[in-house]
Amino acid sequence: MLKPMATKTVTTQARRNAVARARIDFWFDTALLLGFTLAYSYGFTGIAIHEWLGIGLGIALLFHLTLHWDWVVRTSVKLIDPHGRDKLIWLVNLLLLFAMTFCIASGILISRVALPFIGLYPLGGPFWSRLHVLTAEITLGLVPVHVALRWRWIMGVGSRLVTRPRRTAGRSG
Amino acid sequence: MKFLRRFAVVTLIVAVVTGIGLAWNHFDPSSLIGGIPGANHVSLRDPAARKNGIEVLRPGNGHDRRILALPPDASPPRHLARNVIVVHLRPMDLGLNSMFERVDWPFLTHTVVIEAGVMAIVVFLARVRRRARRAWRTRRLASAEPAGGVRSALWRTRV
Numbered sequence: 007m008l009k010p011m012a013t014k015t016v017t018t019q020a021r022r023n024a025v026a027r028a029r030i031d032f033w034f035d036t037a038l039l040l041g042f043t044l045a046y047s048y049g050f051t052g053i054a055i056h057e058w059l060g061i062g063l064g065i066a067l068l069f070h071l072t073l074h075w076d077w078v079v080r081t082s083v084k085l086i087d088p089h090g091r092d093k094l095i096w097l098v099n100l101l102l103l104f105a106m107t108f109c110i111a112s113g114i115l116i117s118r119v120a121l122p123f124i125g126l127y128p129l130g131g132p133f134w135s136r137l138h139v140l141t142a143e144i145t146l147g148l149v150p151v152h153v154a155l156r157w158r159w160i161m162g163v164g165s166r167l168v169t170r171p172r173r174t175a176g177r178s179g
Numbered sequence: 180m181k182f183l184r185r186f187a188v189v190t191l192i193v194a195v196v197t198g199i200g201l202a203w204n205h206f207d208p209s210s211l212i213g214g215i216p217g218a219n220h221v222s223l224r225d226p227a228a229r230k231n232g233i234e235v236l237r238p239g240n241g242h243d244r245r246i247l248a249l250p251p252d253a254s255p256p257r258h259l260a261r262n263v264i265v266v267h268l269r270p271m272d273l274g275l276n277s278m279f280e281r282v283d284w285p286f287l288t289h290t291v292v293i294e295a296g297v298m299a300i301v302v303f304l305a306r307v308r309r310r311a312r313r314a315w316r317t318r319r320l321a322s323a324e325p326a327g328g329v330r331s332a333l334w335r336t337r338v
Contacts, residue, residue, distance in 0.1 A: 043294060049286035068189055075185045107196040133208040137200065140211070150294040154301035 031073065032163045038066055039153060046146055057113065057120035064110040071103075095155045102148045109141035 044051055045059040071078070078099075081092045112134040114121065121128050153160070203211070 043287070043290050047287040047290045050283045068186065068193065071189045071192075072182065072186045075189065103192075104196055104199075107193050108200050111197045111200055131204075133204045133211055136211050137204075146290070146293060147297060150297035151301050153294075154298040155305070157298075157302050157305065 028163050029167065032160070032167060034066075034070065034073070035153075038063070038070060039149070041066065042145070042149055046142060054119045057117050060110055060113045061120060063106075064114075067106060067110070095152075098148060098151050098155065102145065102152055105141045105144040105148060108137055109145050112138040112141065 041059055041063050045056055045063055048056045051059065081096045085093065085096065115128045115134040116130045116138055117126075117128050
């Protein structure tokens with residue numbers, strides 16, 4: 007059995023880990039949102055940045071999904087329960103997985119700059135062009151829903167991240 | 180190790196979804212591209228366009244201006260030159276200049292406005308739903324509350 011002091015240390019460490027993880031999630035997700043916003047604004051970025059950013063987003067999304075894999079498994083198991091929560095978020099996330107995967111895959115297949123630069127010449131074609139445009143529009147609708155359904159978490163972590171440095175600065179000063 | 184295992188699973192799922200897209204393209208592409216008029220058809224059907232290495236980057240709907248990507252120093256054929264925006268492709272020209280031109284900012288603001296609008300609607304609906312649920316729960320507890328006594332006080336503290 008752990009002594010009270012040891013228990014307290016473990017709890018503090020776990021708490022610190024949770025705070026660090028929340029901070030990573032917050033900044034990583036913010037970067038993803040900004041990246042997607044820029045990548046969608048094709049006329050603003052130009053084709054080369056659009057394509058490289060899209061490829062980067064694809065890799066980042068794999069990490070995003072991996073970091074939240076616990077949630078995916080937990081929520082998928084709870085789907086059977088009629089009182090289970092997060093069903094709407096689960097559905098939105100599933101649609102987003104399909105839309106973003108199709109969007110990025112079709113974007114790679116119609117690449118004009120990024121892939122030719124590394125010596126690959128994708129086949130392209132009207133199907134992939136159309137799929138890219140369609141899924142990009144669906145993704146633009148789903149991404150803000152995905153973000154907004156977690157607005158309480160975002161506000162909580164965001165306000166903590168903003169207020170904590172101020173407090174520290176106040177103490178040191 | 181745990182992270183790598185999960186990463187592999189996630190990659191596999193993404194590969195399966197991509198496979199579904201490939202299968203869709205293989206078996207039933209017309210369900211998606213059946214009726215699009217405009218830009219894509221130009222690049223596919225027009226031999227002059229193909230011969231000159233012209234690619235249409237953004238499919239139009241027959242009314243929008245088309246964007247044509249050309250090899251450096253090439254110009255579009257005369258019959259395709261009307262109502263198009265020509266982009267000369269260079270492999271690693273990131274086009275950073277476009278970000279600093281005021282004329283290109285509306286593309287970004289347009290995206291931001293759509294995202295902010297959808298977020299605002301979802302947050303508003305979530306708050307309304309939350310408030311309604313809270314009110315319903317309060318009413319239910321109030322109706323189940325026995326009259327007077329210690330138990331009543333306990334019910335009140337729960338609410």
